[in-house]
Structures are given as structure tokens and as C-alpha cells.
Amino acid sequence: EPQRTAFLLRKQWTLYSVTPLYRFSPARLRDYASLLSAFIAAEKQKGLAVEVGVELDIKVAVSSLPDLKGSDQDQAGILVQLSLRSQASKKNSEEKMVWSGWFCCVFGDDLSKNVPEDFTCLPLFLANGAESYTSIVGSWFQKTFDCRFRRLAISPLSLSWMAAMWTGCKVDKTTSAMELVFSVPSLPYPLDISYAIHPEDAKALWDTVQKTPGEITQEEVDVFMDCLYSHFHRHFKIHLSATKLVKVSTAIASAHCDGIIKFLQSQYLTGVLMLLTELAISQIQ
Amino acid sequence: HLATSLPLPSERDHLRPRIDLIVFMIDIKSKYSLKNIEASLAHVDASFFLGKVCFLVTGVGRMNCCSVEMNAIWKLGEVYGSPVLFCELELEGIRVATAQRLLRMLQICAGHVPGVSALSFGSLMRNSADD
Numbered sequence: 001e002p003q004r005t006a007f008l009l010r011k012q013w014t015l016y017s018v019t020p021l022y023r024f025s026p027a028r029l030r031d032y033a034s035l036l037s038a039f040i041a042a043e044k045q046k047g048l049a050v051e052v053g054v055e056l057d058i059k060v061a062v063s064s065l066p067d068l069k070g071s072d073q074d075q076a077g078i079l080v081q082l083s084l085r086s087q088a089s090k091k092n093s094e095e096k097m098v099w100s101g102w103f104c105c106v107f108g109d110d111l112s113k114n115v116p117e118d119f120t121c122l123p124l125f126l127a128n129g130a131e132s133y134t135s136i137v138g139s140w141f142q143k144t145f146d147c148r149f150r151r152l153a154i155s156p157l158s159l160s161w162m163a164a165m166w167t168g169c170k171v172d173k174t175t176s177a178m179e180l181v182f183s184v185p186s187l188p189y190p191l192d193i194s195y196a197i198h199p200e201d202a203k204a205l206w207d208t209v210q211k212t213p214g215e216i217t218q219e220e221v222d223v224f225m226d227c228l229y230s231h232f233h234r235h236f237k238i239h240l241s242a243t244k245l246v247k248v249s250t251a252i253a254s255a256h257c258d259g260i261i262k263f264l265q266s267q268y269l270t271g272v273l274m275l276l277t278e279l280a281i282s283q284i285q
Numbered sequence: 286h287l288a289t290s291l292p293l294p295s296e297r298d299h300l301r302p303r304i305d306l307i308v309f310m311i312d313i314k315s316k317y318s319l320k321n322i323e324a325s326l327a328h329v330d331a332s333f334f335l336g337k338v339c340f341l342v343t344g345v346g347r348m349n350c351c352s353v354e355m356n357a358i359w360k361l362g363e364v365y366g367s368p369v370l371f372c373e374l375e376l377e378g379i380r381v382a383t384a385q386r387l388l389r390m391l392q393i394c395a396g397h398v399p400g401v402s403a404l405s406f407g408s409l410m411r412n413s414a415d416d
Contacts, residue, residue: 153349156314185314218354225316242317244350257349 004067008102008263013126014134015152015259017280018103020111020119021145026064026076032144033062036080039140057085059095070107070274075120077104082133099129101137106273111281123280124273125149126261152259152280156245159255162275164221166250167199167206169268175251178202180228182243193243195232199251291325305394306337306403308387313344316352319361326365336403337394338367341383346373368406 037060044058061081068077082099103122105112112121127134138149154162167178177196184191209224210216229240246257253272254262261276263269293301307329312318322340329338340362344350362369372383394403 155349156352157354218356222354229316239317241320241352242315244314244352 005065005266005269008269009266010262010264011128013128013261013263015154015261015276015280016125016127016138016149017152017283018123018125018141019148019284020115020121020123021141021147023118024120024122024145026078026120029062029064029078033060035144036060036062036137036140040082040136043136043139058098059083059085065102065104068102068104068106068270068273070105070270070277071109073109073112074105074107075112075122077102078122080137082129082137099127099133099137101125101127101129101134104273104277106270106277108277108281110278111284123284124152124277150283152276152283154255154257154259154279156257158279159245159248159257160221160225161216161218162253162255163248163250164206164209164224165216165271165275166248166252166268167202167224168210168216169250169252169265169271171199171251171265175199176249178251179247179249179254180245181247181249182240183246184243192246193238193240195228195240197228202250290321292328304333304337306339306387306391307333308339308341310341310343311353311358313342313353313358314347314350315344319353319357323361334365334367336367336406338365339387339390339406340365340367340369341387342369342371343374345371346375 037058040058040060059082061079061083063079063081065077065079069075079100079102081097083095083097085095103125105122105124108121108123111123115121127137141147142149163178163180176199178199180195180197182193182195184193205227206224209220209227211220226241232238232240244257248255252265252268254264261272263272309322309325310318311322340358342358358369370383370386373379390406392398393401393405396402
């Protein structure tokens with residue numbers, strides 16, 4: 001099972017929220033692949049695809065990701081992959097994957113229970129590859145299923161929550177440092193502060209803060225972050241609480257406020273997706 | 286008069302005119318501003334909390350830059366029995382409207398509006414909370 005989703009790890013995914021898809025059928029994935037392929041070819045004719053130079057053939061594959069769901073009510077994940085087949089080497093017919101995007105819904109009951117029969121809820125979309133392809137694929141889905149894609153931004157509050165949550169996760173081997181990146185506002189030049197914390201120290205701190213294992217409260221997240229901020233202030237006389245938290249990196253995953261995520265541990269993939277699904281649903285509602 | 290925190294320096298106490306209204310500004314993008322306000326509130330005399338204090342939350346136009354939890358702000362308004370106003374400083378229309386509102390509140394607090402006192406703010410708040 002972890003093998004099937006291994007290709008999702010260690011890649012940078014750009015996040016989008018997607019409104020429910022009208023009359024989407026998981027049984028018609030092959031048809032959708034053909035339709036999307038034709039759409040992309042047509043767009044290229046119009047000169048809208050940006051790849052300049054060699055005349056290349058784009059192959060579209062749409063498949064199901066049955067492991068990517070939370071509860072039984074969730075719709076299984078859907079994966080779209082675009083590969084380039086170079087016409088020059090038709091003999092080898094080498095295919096190079098240039099773009100992939102997947103829809104998923106992990107514990108999205110809050111959304112799916114309120115939506116009429118004809119709609120499919122897949123509120124979270126993750127894309128890796130050129131923005132021009134994301135744009136074309138997004139346009140096709142929006143036109144075909146009357147849905148709307150929006151970049152999913154992650155607020156500093158949500159990032160703090162992730163920092164606390166992921167610090168508490170148990171990881172087997174020696175892990176990388178926990179890193180928090182802050183952007184300092186109101187300066188004539190851009191300034192970022194990177195704060196790296198030894199993962200064992202971070203976990204030890206979180207363990208003293210968290211009262212009930214398996215449960216996290218906003219208060220506990222605040223205390224955890226305040227401790228980190230005070231420690232930093234003691235050494236550098238800078239109030240990190242006056243800056244904007246823009247990125248959190250732990251051994252589990254890394255997340256950026258512009259809505260970019262990287263999954264690093266397959267055992268926690270569902271957990272992170274559950275949190276992202278929640279954020280996507282908030283943005284839709 | 287603007288101050289970055291309270292208490293105000295005591296050297297100028299004798300030169301200072303009467304204070305009719307205190308507006309605490311919280312930037313929703315800065316957790317530090319909330320902590321600063323919480324520390325400053327401790328230095329305010331209890332009599333001010335009968336309508337002469339209000340909280341002004343700025344930066345609300347961009348909820349994606351939120352570093353302060355809304356619950357914390359509502360709680361502050363509740364605990365200190367004072368109104369919470371929201372303003373996006375970058376938008377001129379809202380900035381002007383908020384300034385006019387504060388000016389009106391100040392006129393009432395300074396006793397310039399006959400028949401209306403600062404105490405009315407407290408009862409106005411409680412009614413809408415019950416709704």
C-alpha cells in the first residue's frame with residue numbers, strides 16, 4: 001500500500017481548493033483522458049500552450065487512487081498525468097512525465113454531506129509541473145464539471161498548528177531539524193528569518209505542553225509557539241511574534257503559506273491530507 | 286495621542302489633558318501586537334472599562350495572513366466588556382468610515398452629546414450578544 005503512493009512523496013505540490021464537480025463519474029476516467037487530450041491539442045493549435053520549439057505529443061492518463069481517502073464516504077483520489085512523447089524518437093517512444101495533478105478528499109464529510117446527489121466532492125487538488133499545464137487541465141475541469149479552482153493559501157495560524165502537530169509525530173530514523181521561516185514586514189528590503197530547532201528538543205518541548213495524547217488544542221499550540229518565540233528573543237532580541245510565519249518544515253512534511261506542500265513520510269500522508277482537506281473546505285465555504 | 290504601549294511615561298502626567306477614550310489597536314497579522322495590548326490593559330484604570338475603551342482590529346482584509354485567532358479577540362472584548370471594531374487600513378473608504386465612527390464615540394465619551402453617555406456602549410453590546 002505505501003508503494004502505491006510513494007511517488008507522491010518528496011515532490012513539491014501546489015495546492016488548490018476545488019468546488020464540487022457536477023456529473024463526474026469515476027467509471028469514465030478513460031473517456032475523460034481522451035477528452036482532455038483533445039482539449040490540450042486544440043489549445044496548442046491556438047498557440048496557448050507555452051512549450052516552444054520541438055513539436056511534441058502530449059499523452060494524458062487519468063486513473064484512480066483508491067488508497068487516497070479517509071472515510072468510506074470520501075470519493076477516492078483521482079490522478080491526472082501528462083507525458084510528452086517525442087515524435088523525433090518514435091522508435092523508442094520514450095515517454096517523459098511532465099506534469100501530474102491529483103484530486104482527493106480525506107474526511108471531507110463536512111462538505112459531502114451538504115451536497116446534492118449529482119455532485120462529487122474532491123475539494124483538494126495538488127499539482128506538480130509547469131503552471132501552463134496546470135492552467136490548461138484546470139480550465140478543462142472547470143468547463144466540463146462546472147467547478148472552480150482557487151489557489152489554497154495557508155495562514156500563519158494554520159502553519160503553527162502544523163508545526164505543533166507534526167512535531168508530536170513519532171519518526172523512526174534520525175530526522176532533519178524542524179525549520180520555521182519568518183518574513184519580516186515593513187522593511188524596504190525583503191528579510192527572511194530561518195529558525196532551525198533540533199527535532200528532539202522540539203519534541204521534548206511539545207511533550208511537556210500537550211496534555212492529552214492524540215488531542216491538540218489551540219491553547220497548546222499557542223504555548224508551544226510562544227516558548228519557541230521567547231527562546232529566540234532571549235538570544236537575538238527579535239520578536240518573532242511580530243513577523244509572519246511563512247514556512248514550516250519537519251520530518252513529516254513541509255508547508256509554505258503560498259499553498260505549497262511536500263510530503264516526506266508515507267505513514268503520515270493521510271493525516272496531512274486530512275488537515276489540507278479541511279483547509280480547502282474552509283476556503284470553499 | 287499615540288502610544289506604542291502603556292503605561293504612559295509618568296514625567297508628562299501633569300501636562301496631559303483628560304483621557305476620554307482609549308482605542309487599542311490589534312494587528313491581526315501580528316501575534317506580538319495582541320500580547321502587547323494584553324500587557325498594556327493591565328495598566329488601565331478600571332473606570333475606563335465603562336465605555337471608554339474599545340478594540341480596533343486591523344489587517345482583516347487578508348485573512349490568509351492571520352496570526353491571531355479570532356476567538357482570542359472575541360474573548361478580549363468579552364472579558365473587558367468593550368466593543369471590538371474591524372478596519373482594513375489600506376482601504377480609504379473603510380479607514381475614513383472607521384475614523385468617523387471613533388470620532389463619534391469620542392464625542393460621546395467626552396460628554397459632548399447631550400443625553401448619551403459612554404455607559405450606553407456597554408448596554409448596546411450586551412443586547413446584541415443576547416441576540
